[in-house]
Amino acid sequence: MSNSVPKxxxxxxxxxxxxxxxxxxxxxKALRHAVESGTALGIETANVIANAMKDWAxxxxxxxxxxxxxxxxxxxxxxxxxxxxxxxxxxxIMNFSGKELIKGEPDASSFPSGGIRATFExxxxxxxxxxxxxxxxxxxxxxxxAFMSYTGxxxxxxxxxxxxxxxxxxxxxxxxxLFGKNVAVNxxxxxxxxxxxxxxxxxxxxxxxxxxxxxxxGARPPKGQELEDHYFGNIKPRVMAFxxxxxxxxxxxxIYAKTRHNEVAPAQHELAPVFASVNIATDxxxxxxxxxxxxxxxxxxxxxxxxxxxxxxxxxxxxxxxSMSTSEGENLLSPGKNPENNLQFLLFLTAVIEAVDKxxxxxxxxxxxxxxxxxLGANEAPPAIISIFLGDELTxxxxxxxxxxxxxxxxxxxFTTGVDSIPLFTQxxxxxxxxxxxxFTGNKFEFRMLGSAVNISCxxxxxxxxxxxALDSFAGKLEKSTDxxxxxxxxxxxxxxxxxxxxxxxxxxxxxxxxEAAARGLLNLKSTPDALIRYDSEENVKMFEKFKIYTxxxxxxxxEILLENYSKVLNIEALTMIDMVNKQxxxxxxxxxxxxxxGVARKGAxxxxxxxxxxxxxxxxxxTDSAYDAAxxxxxxxxxxxxxxxxxxxxFFYRDNVxxxxxxxxxxxxxxxxxxxxDYWPIPTYCDLLFY
Ligand code: ADP
Ligand code: MG
Numbered sequence: 001m002s003n004s005v006p007k008x009x010x011x012x013x014x015x016x017x018x019x020x021x022x023x024x025x026x027x028x029k030a031l032r033h034a035v036e037s038g039t040a041l042g043i044e045t046a047n048v049i050a051n052a053m054k055d056w057a058x059x060x061x062x063x064x065x066x067x068x069x070x071x072x073x074x075x076x077x078x079x080x081x082x083x084x085x086x087x088x089x090x091x092x093i094m095n096f097s098g099k100e101l102i103k104g105e106p107d108a109s110s111f112p113s114g115g116i117r118a119t120f121e122x123x124x125x126x127x128x129x130x131x132x133x134x135x136x137x138x139x140x141x142x143x144x145x146a147f148m149s150y151t152g153x154x155x156x157x158x159x160x161x162x163x164x165x166x167x168x169x170x171x172x173x174x175x176x177x178l179f180g181k182n183v184a185v186n187x188x189x190x191x192x193x194x195x196x197x198x199x200x201x202x203x204x205x206x207x208x209x210x211x212x213x214x215x216x217x218g219a220r221p222p223k224g225q226e227l228e229d230h231y232f233g234n235i236k237p238r239v240m241a242f243x244x245x246x247x248x249x250x251x252x253x254x255i256y257a258k259t260r261h262n263e264v265a266p267a268q269h270e271l272a273p274v275f276a277s278v279n280i281a282t283d284x285x286x287x288x289x290x291x292x293x294x295x296x297x298x299x300x301x302x303x304x305x306x307x308x309x310x311x312x313x314x315x316x317x318x319x320x321x322x323s324m325s326t327s328e329g330e331n332l333l334s335p336g337k338n339p340e341n342n343l344q345f346l347l348f349l350t351a352v353i354e355a356v357d358k359x360x361x362x363x364x365x366x367x368x369x370x371x372x373x374x375x376l377g378a379n380e381a382p383p384a385i386i387s388i389f390l391g392d393e394l395t396x397x398x399x400x401x402x403x404x405x406x407x408x409x410x411x412x413x414x415f416t417t418g419v420d421s422i423p424l425f426t427q428x429x430x431x432x433x434x435x436x437x438x439x440f441t442g443n444k445f446e447f448r449m450l451g452s453a454v455n456i457s458c459x460x461x462x463x464x465x466x467x468x469x470a471l472d473s474f475a476g477k478l479e480k481s482t483d484x485x486x487x488x489x490x491x492x493x494x495x496x497x498x499x500x501x502x503x504x505x506x507x508x509x510x511x512x513x514x515x516e517a518a519a520r521g522l523l524n525l526k527s528t529p530d531a532l533i534r535y536d537s538e539e540n541v542k543m544f545e546k547f548k549i550y551t552x553x554x555x556x557x558x559x560e561i562l563l564e565n566y567s568k569v570l571n572i573e574a575l576t577m578i579d580m581v582n583k584q585x586x587x588x589x590x591x592x593x594x595x596x597x598x599g600v601a602r603k604g605a606x607x608x609x610x611x612x613x614x615x616x617x618x619x620x621x622x623x624t625d626s627a628y629d630a631a632x633x634x635x636x637x638x639x640x641x642x643x644x645x646x647x648x649x650x651x652f653f654y655r656d657n658v659x660x661x662x663x664x665x666x667x668x669x670x671x672x673x674x675x676x677x678x679d680y681w682p683i684p685t686y687c688d689l690l691f692y
Contacts, residue, residue: 010254012060014053014134014141022052035131036184038166046098053134054083054096057141065096067104067126068142070157071111072561074455076286077147079104080140101143102128111147112565113155114557124149129158132283135253144283153554157457160549161279164464167547171471172324172332172348178478179344183326187464188444190275191285192259194316194452195292196267196304197239199692202684203302208576212569213306213453214371216577217585217666219673220312221686223266231264239269242299246271249291255284264380265314266690275321275444278464282457285318289453307451308374310686311666315375316452320459323444324348324467334443343488346397350492351474352445353388355466356438357502360386360523362466362540363438363447365531366459368562370569372451373527382437382449384531385517385524387504389436395503398496401489435508465549470495528566529651535559563651567641570654574638574662581631581669584682586624589672592680593620620675627668634661 010017019028027048034041041049057065064080071077085095104126111124124147132144147156154160165187172185203209208216225231235243243260250257256274263270271292273284289305296303308315324332332348356363363386367376377383390398433439437449450459474491481487501520506513517524525531534540536555544550550558596617603610637657644650673681 005251008248009251012136012252013254014056015254016133018056019049019052022056023049027052031130041102041128041130043098043102046102048098050096050098050101053101053141054094057136058083058094060136062136062139062141064140065100066140066142067128067145069126069145069147070282070286070455070457071147071155072114072157072558073112074157074453076290077111078140078142096141104143104145111155112561113149113153114560124155129162129279131162131277132280133254135287137253137287153557154550157455158279158282160461161282161457161464163547163549164461164468165278167549168324168464168468168471171468171475174475175347175351175471175478176326176332176344178475178481178484181326181328183328183330185324185326185332187278187460188275188323188325188331189278189281189456189460190273190321190444191281191450191456192270192272192319192321193285193288193292194263194268194270194318196265196309196316197242197269197296197301198267198304198689200297200300200302202689202692206683206689207580208573209302209304209309211576212573213304214309214573215311215686215689216573216662217580217669217673217683218311218686218689219670221690223691225265225314230262230266230268233262235260235262235269238299238301242295242301243269243271245299246292246295249295250288253284253287253291255288257288263314263316265310267692268314268316275323278322278456278460282455282460285456305453307369307371307453310690311374313686313690314380315371315378317375317381317448318450318452318454318456320447320450320456321441321444322447322460322463331443333440333445343485346401346492347474347488348471349390349394349440350398350495351467351470353502354470354495354499355463356386356388357499358470359462359466359540359543360502361525361531361534361537362462363459364449364523364525365535365562366462367449367451367454368525368528368531369451369454370528370566370573371453372449375451376449377526382435382508383514383524384526385508385514385522386437386449386502387508387517387522388445388502389433389439389505390503391433391440392505394440395505398492398500398503402493402497402500404493433505433508436504437508461549465543465547468547469543527655529563529648529655532559532563532566532651533648535562560647563647567647567650567654570658571638571641574634574658577662577665578631578635578638580683581627581665585669585672586628586631588680588682589620589624589627589676592676593617593624596620616675620672623668623672623675627665627672630661630665630668634658634665637661 019031023031027045030045031041031049064082066078066080068076068078083094083096084092086092126145126147129144129146134141134143136142146159146162148159149155168187169185173183176183176185206215208214247257247260256276257271258274259272261270262268271288275281276284292303305316326332333345335345336342364384375381437447439446439448447459447463450456477491478484478487501522504513514524536559541552541555544555545552596613600610600613600617641650641653641658644653673685
């Protein structure tokens with residue numbers, strides 16, 4: 001295969017270029033029309049596309065096809081079917097029909113449905129999303145699809161995302177029409193992905209990493225990230241080899257991997273792609289996570305995507321850069337060069353502010369998971385409080401519009417508050433507030449609360465729908481306007497005044513902010529259960545039903561699935577911990593302390609006082625007793641948790657009882673680690689894992 005990047009790029013993708021080459025003109029046109037208008041594809045067209053896809057895939061060595069979908073488990077799912085079709089005596093042909101391309105019927109009864117399918121038929125179907133290209137992975141043609149139950153309930157993460165894109169596109173276009181523009185609008189997203197790389201042999205020696213993705217035990221290493229020498233630091237040759245291979249793999253899938261660097265914590269790195277339309281960005285991010293794991297393995301490494309693999313060391317997140325862009329290529333969050341565009345920009349900016357303030361809970365719950373709970377609010381990621389960073393300049397423009405005063409740009413140049421009052425913006429890189437959960441960064445918003453493992457679909461469904469709701473209300477008012485510019489300003493003024501409590505440019509990590517946010521009436525949903533139980537609030541249900549993103553039943557199903565998942569994760573963690581402590585940690589310290597005791601006795605027989613050994617022996621014995629008791633207590637707590645049938649009650653019980661019991665057990669074990677002879681300690685330490 002060629003080494004040149006442009007030649008390599010997209011070689012595994014049935015992309016626009018390939019379609020143009022391989023499809024009859026009419027078919028290609030029909031497909032483009034279906035994608036652009038969001039309408040269904042005729043079966044004849046589908047047959048022609050399927051056949052061309054199959055021929056292309058077979059040339060590339062594929063033998064199977066699969067509908068590649070994103071169920072509520074958070075990972076992607078696939079079930080492979082062969083192209084081969086028997087014809088007569090022992091002969092086969094390779095076949096793939098339009099029907100098979102458009103619709104698949106996996107036996108999907110084992111995917112979580114939050115009780116939806118139990119009451120209907122336990123089957124679902126998948127439907128091709130022609131706006132995301134098919135690709136080849138592991139010898140199979142993968143067809144990006146949506147996943148639904150037979151009665152139409154949505155069971156996946158892709159369908160609501162596609163719906164929310166449409167809804168936002170429609171409302172944004174409505175507003176732009178009032179500005180004299182006839183365009184379509186798309187959501188653009190660029191997710192920055194953080195991850196840890198550790199040695200695979202070390203990884204295989206720790207069942208907590210293998211089963212739960214994070215270390216449940218482990219004393220802090222003498223050196224963490226305090227020297228800040230890892231961030232943007234030199235990349236080790238072994239890691240560099242991985243990164244180079246990873247980039248090449250991603251490029252083959254048409255993924256615009258662009259930036260790679262070391263992150264804050266030791267062994268932590270980041271990859272950022274160039275932004276794309278949100279459904280493609282989502283598919284690509286899911287693929288990226290999968291390919292990262294695979295390439296790491298080939299390099300004798302293991303890629304950890306957990307939000308908090310190591311206590312006391314920065315965890316991993318995902319920054320979701322979000323904007324809206326028109327079919328003419330105009331970024332609606334770019335302040336622009338022409339004053340008349342600035343008024344438009346301010347209106348869209350205000351819509352985002354209103355949306356985020358009104359639906360803080362949805363944004364917060366879209367990133368809620370047991371793993372992410374370890375990061376949010378722990379001085380390494382934004383707190384659990386949602387707020388927006390606008391920067392001084394934009395804030396003072398909006399403040400001035402609110403009180404009807406002229407805006408005074410720094411340096412004394414005066415502007416009036418009219419349309420021509422908005423100064424030119426240049427993308428600002430110095431004025432960045434790294435502590436803000438939702439920051440305006442020049443021409444886009446960066447939502448920084450996402451955990452590294454999350455599927456970015458859900459957070460974008462929330463942003464898209466909430467902004468669509470605000471734009472819908474704006475358009476409704478402005479369509480009746482007789483003095484457009486004056487009414488736009490009035491609208492910005494009223495909306496900003498009502499929602500400006502969400503704007504905060506200061507340090508989000510400070511204790512004072514938590515107090516101020518409470519005084520402002522902002523939500524502070526500290527844990528996953530706190531956030532998730534707000535999913536089905538009256539306001540949220542109303543919005544989702546109005547825009548046909550989810551039905552009330554689907555929302556309740558999602559809430560149930562996610563709360564259950566939280567309990568399950570904690571249950572698995574607790575059981576893994578108990579197992580490690582009983583079978584590895586305690587036996588190791590029994591052996592060490594018994595040898596110590598023997599040493600003390602032997603020295604004593606010689607008339608020598610073994611002061612050090614005796615002292616250590618006493619300390620270790622006391623801690624061993626604590627660990628033993630704490631493990632017993634954790635076991636009892638887990639058994640009690642298992643007995644709770646209500647999913648909400650169960651989630652809160654795990655949070656309030658199981659988590660603290662795990663913490664207590666960990667404290668004794670980590671203290672024991674610091675006192676136990678290295679040769680006796682049965683699992684790799686933080687030093688072994690982080691510094692290789
Ligand atoms: P950082 O936040 O680390 O400084 P960059 O400035 O390199 O990162 O950009 C972060 C991400 O923002 C990239 O994935 C980039 O493609 C994306 N991005 C840039 N413009 C837009 C946009 N208009 N819409 C969505 N994402 C964008
Ligand atoms: Mg960033």
